[in-house]
Amino acid sequence: MSTSLGKLSAGGRDFIDEAHLHALLGRRAEPAEIRAILAKSLAKEPLSIDETAALLRADAPEEIETLLDAAQTLKRDVYGNRIVLFAPLYVGNECMNDCVYCAFRRSNRLAARRTLDAADLRRQVEALVAKGHKRCILVFGEHPRYDAAFIADCVTQVYSARVGHGTIRRVNLNAAPLDHDGYATVKAAGIGTYQIFQETYHHATYARVHPAGTRKSDYLWRLDGVGRAMEAGCDDVGIGALFGLYDWRFEVLGLVAHAIHLRERHGVGPHTISFPRLRPALGAEVDRPHLVDDDQFKRLVAVLRLAVPYTGLILTAREPAALRREVVRLGVSQIDAGSRIELGGYTELEGEQQPDREQFHLGDLRGLDEVMRELIADGHVPSFCTACYRLGRTGEHFMEYAVPGFIQKLCTPNALTTLAEYLVDYASPPTREAGWQLIDRELAQLPDGSRKRELVDRLRRIRETDERDLFF
Numbered sequence: 043m044s045t046s047l048g049k050l051s052a053g054g055r056d057f058i059d060e061a062h063l064h065a066l067l068g069r070r071a072e073p074a075e076i077r078a079i080l081a082k083s084l085a086k087e088p089l090s091i092d093e094t095a096a097l098l099r100a101d102a103p104e105e106i107e108t109l110l111d112a113a114q115t116l117k118r119d120v121y122g123n124r125i126v127l128f129a130p131l132y133v134g135n136e137c138m139n140d141c142v143y144c145a146f147r148r149s150n151r152l153a154a155r156r157t158l159d160a161a162d163l164r165r166q167v168e169a170l171v172a173k174g175h176k177r178c179i180l181v182f183g184e185h186p187r188y189d190a191a192f193i194a195d196c197v198t199q200v201y202s203a204r205v206g207h208g209t210i211r212r213v214n215l216n217a218a219p220l221d222h223d224g225y226a227t228v229k230a231a232g233i234g235t236y237q238i239f240q241e242t243y244h245h246a247t248y249a250r251v252h253p254a255g256t257r258k259s260d261y262l263w264r265l266d267g268v269g270r271a272m273e274a275g276c277d278d279v280g281i282g283a284l285f286g287l288y289d290w291r292f293e294v295l296g297l298v299a300h301a302i303h304l305r306e307r308h309g310v311g312p313h314t315i316s317f318p319r320l321r322p323a324l325g326a327e328v329d330r331p332h333l334v335d336d337d338q339f340k341r342l343v344a345v346l347r348l349a350v351p352y353t354g355l356i357l358t359a360r361e362p363a364a365l366r367r368e369v370v371r372l373g374v375s376q377i378d379a380g381s382r383i384e385l386g387g388y389t390e391l392e393g394e395q396q397p398d399r400e401q402f403h404l405g406d407l408r409g410l411d412e413v414m415r416e417l418i419a420d421g422h423v424p425s426f427c428t429a430c431y432r433l434g435r436t437g438e439h440f441m442e443y444a445v446p447g448f449i450q451k452l453c454t455p456n457a458l459t460t461l462a463e464y465l466v467d468y469a470s471p472p473t474r475e476a477g478w479q480l481i482d483r484e485l486a487q488l489p490d491g492s493r494k495r496e497l498v499d500r501l502r503r504i505r506e507t508d509e510r511d512l513f514f
């Protein structure tokens with residue numbers, strides 16, 4: 043099957059049955075049913091659409107409290123207390139689409155258009171590396187300039203940058219849907235996750251906010267985007283919805299339906315799910331009826347956690363610092379920190395945001411070191427781990443490790459060595475002190491044995507020698 047933009051993945055189809063999803067959202071579940079669903083989720087079994095809808099309908103205060111607690115418990119059981127850190131890096135804001143909610147939309151004359159050249163890109167990457175980052179996501183508008191070859195070249199340049207011990211060890215992408223050949227090209231450049239957000243799964247809303255005649259107005263080409271990526275070898279994919287365009291409960295069901303479709307069609311679900319909320323953007327319209335308040339936002343994160351136990355959840359600096367601090371414990375596994383989303387922002391800007399150079403307004407502008415210190419104070423282990431991706435534990439292979447809970451035996455030791463690197467090479471004195479105390483506490487909780495002895499030796503070598511990048 044194809045659309046006007048090209049060939050779909052095998053079995054590519056529009057799996058969003060709106061009538062069914064709306065019907066599910068109209069039905070209330072009995073307390074006993076809710077308890078059974080939570081028990082299934084806490085047993086680390088992915089939930090069905092019906093079960094997810096039942097949790098979304100659970101809106102009595104005591105039910106919501108139980109849900110939030112269950113999400114925290116599940117997060118700890120599957121991911122331990124680590125939080126993986128990354129930084130976004132916008133490469134170009136030329137765009138041929140006209141999405142009404144976006145400052146980069148083609149009809150927005152107020153946007154300062156720019157595409158980083160090779161020297162610009164290197165300066166941005168070196169600025170990130172010099173702060174201690176090891177993981178970044180490259181972001182592109184949709185434009186003929188940003189074809190697969192250009193994107194692949196950017197990925198190669200990012201991996202080649204080095205500052206002292208530091209390099210970027212995993213490059214993810216947030217870019218337009220490609221055809222199979224395009225994905226194969228960027229995969230060959232060594233990308234990690236390929237992220238494509240459907241923005242909204244509601245067809246009429248999708249058509250309203252993505253004007254006809256633009257590439258992005260093709261709902262099915264975009265919906266099938268990550269399926270094609272998986273067929274072309276990008277086995278770690280990320281999906282997402284822009285919360286605030288339509289009913290948040292419907293969008294959660296859309297995301298879970300997408301995850302189930304990928305599991306059924308490609309044997310593994312998405313590597314990550316993102317849930318950005320609409321934010322003010324220069325020259326963009328943000329209509330109000332479906333805006334998501336903070337309490338609803340916490341519920342949607344918790345329900346996603348419970349519905350897809352093995353999919354990473356990404357909370358970005360769109361959200362204000364205080365809310366991020368609360369929501370991160372509800373099942374989030376990845377956050378960005380020290381983020382600037384203006385083109386050239388990591389070397390050319392300090393403090394105030396520049397609306398004409400960014401896609402939307404950020405809520406959290408704190409530096410990486412400050413975010414690290416807060417995570418450590420709250421008992422989270424900040425991690426820059428890239429081991430699974432670099433050892434081929436991706437897609438189905440990642441699941442093999444995740445399912446038996448083995449990941450905790452890998453994630454925590456690897457998180458501690460990447461944290462140790464940060465403490466030795468980049469941290470401020472207060473963060474360094476708090477970080478090493480956390481490492482001691484974590485070590486005390488690990489079972490004695492060869493793995494722990496090896497870990498202790500690696501931490502010593504990072505502290506006392508130039509050895510770096512030690513992972514299981």
Ligand code: SF4
Nearest residue numbers: 137139141144146147
């Ligand atoms: S959301 Fe993406 S595709 Fe749409 S206008 Fe903005 S940059 Fe372009």
